[in-house]
Amino acid sequence: MTILEIHIDERDIARELRSDVADGLRAEPKVLPPKWFYDARGSELFEQITALPEYYPTRTERAILDAQAERFARLTDAKTLVELGSGSSAKTRLLLDALVRHGTLGSFVPMDVSGTALLDAVTRLAADYPGLEVRGVVGDLTRHLADLPDGDNRVVAFLGGTIGNLVPDERARFLGGLRAVLHPGEWLLLGTDLVKDPAVIVPAYDDAAGVTAAFNRNVLHVINRRLHADFNVDAYEHVALWNAEREWVEMRLRARDAQRVRVADLGLTVDFAAGEEMRTEVSAKFRRAGLTGELARAGFALREWWTDPQSLFAVSLAQAVAMP
Numbered sequence: 001m002t003i004l005e006i007h008i009d010e011r012d013i014a015r016e017l018r019s020d021v022a023d024g025l026r027a028e029p030k031v032l033p034p035k036w037f038y039d040a041r042g043s044e045l046f047e048q049i050t051a052l053p054e055y056y057p058t059r060t061e062r063a064i065l066d067a068q069a070e071r072f073a074r075l076t077d078a079k080t081l082v083e084l085g086s087g088s089s090a091k092t093r094l095l096l097d098a099l100v101r102h103g104t105l106g107s108f109v110p111m112d113v114s115g116t117a118l119l120d121a122v123t124r125l126a127a128d129y130p131g132l133e134v135r136g137v138v139g140d141l142t143r144h145l146a147d148l149p150d151g152d153n154r155v156v157a158f159l160g161g162t163i164g165n166l167v168p169d170e171r172a173r174f175l176g177g178l179r180a181v182l183h184p185g186e187w188l189l190l191g192t193d194l195v196k197d198p199a200v201i202v203p204a205y206d207d208a209a210g211v212t213a214a215f216n217r218n219v220l221h222v223i224n225r226r227l228h229a230d231f232n233v234d235a236y237e238h239v240a241l242w243n244a245e246r247e248w249v250e251m252r253l254r255a256r257d258a259q260r261v262r263v264a265d266l267g268l269t270v271d272f273a274a275g276e277e278m279r280t281e282v283s284a285k286f287r288r289a290g291l292t293g294e295l296a297r298a299g300f301a302l303r304e305w306w307t308d309p310q311s312l313f314a315v316s317l318a319q320a321v322a323m324p
Contacts, residue, residue, distance in 0.1 A: 092157060155187040167284075202242055
């Protein structure tokens with residue numbers, strides 16, 4: 001059985017884009033949220049990034065999931081698997097297969113902001129897992145966690161290191177909001193990139209082929225198309241740098257020379273000085289102790305910590321505990 005629940009539509013997304021761009025271009029320093037990279041072209045570019053030799057997170061996380069999927073199934077006995085920001089749910093099939101073999105899984109609930117992409121994924125999954133209820137939820141993981149269907153012995157998977165795109169206050173709100181919708185004993189499976197030599201980290205965000213640079217600049221194409229702006233996209237260069245104090249990578253766009261940009265749909269004119277940078281993404285890296293503390297403050301207890309031999313990436317399994 002296939003179900004698609006819609007909690008956000010194109011009008012909601014358009015309003016959010018307008019708000020984010022207006023606020024971000026007026027901010028000092030200027031900033032844009034990374035979610036606006038992902039139109040059809042942005043999603044295609046990101047898929048290319050995940051296959052690049054410099055980009056270790058996707059293949060490393062997949063190897064961890066492949067190695068630990070059977071243990072994950074035995075530990076959780078999950079009846080419902082929820083995936084946040086599911087996209088194509090490619091890596092999640094390792095978990096689905098393990099839970100199906102284990103004999104406990106009854107339903108899969110992928111959540112994504114893109115209704116079109118989610119419908120395609122749900123249709124394929126329903127065909128590939130004919131005995132499984134597939135219930136897609138179109139929503140924003142920062143605003144619609146309460147709309148996830150209630151269930152019995154759920155596991156929520158949030159993979160890909162995407163939690164690193166949230167700054168600490170946002171992570172605390174997200175984890176607290178997720179804990180609020182889970183029952184004690186239910187699970188969170190979380191993928192996190194780890195702190196290590198910046199010489200390994202930074203090239204993953206600044207590849208030699210220039211794919212990440214095109215991905216970064218794609219946010220300007222999105223704004224030009226959807227808000228009738230006139231960014232000269234080629235006038236901005238891609239920057240990726242390691243912030244040692246915050247232990248995250250920052251992606252920025254740097255104006256090569258002075259620019260004046262008109263965003264017609266907002267009635268907004270914005271000036272960029274030569275060399276001025278606009279932040280488009282942070283990608284936080286984690287240490288086990290720090291993540292354990294963040295989880296504990298939100299009401300989760302770390303039960304398993306799985307990593308690769310080089311300690312590049314970790315997949316953690318945490319359990320919701322009773323709140324005081």
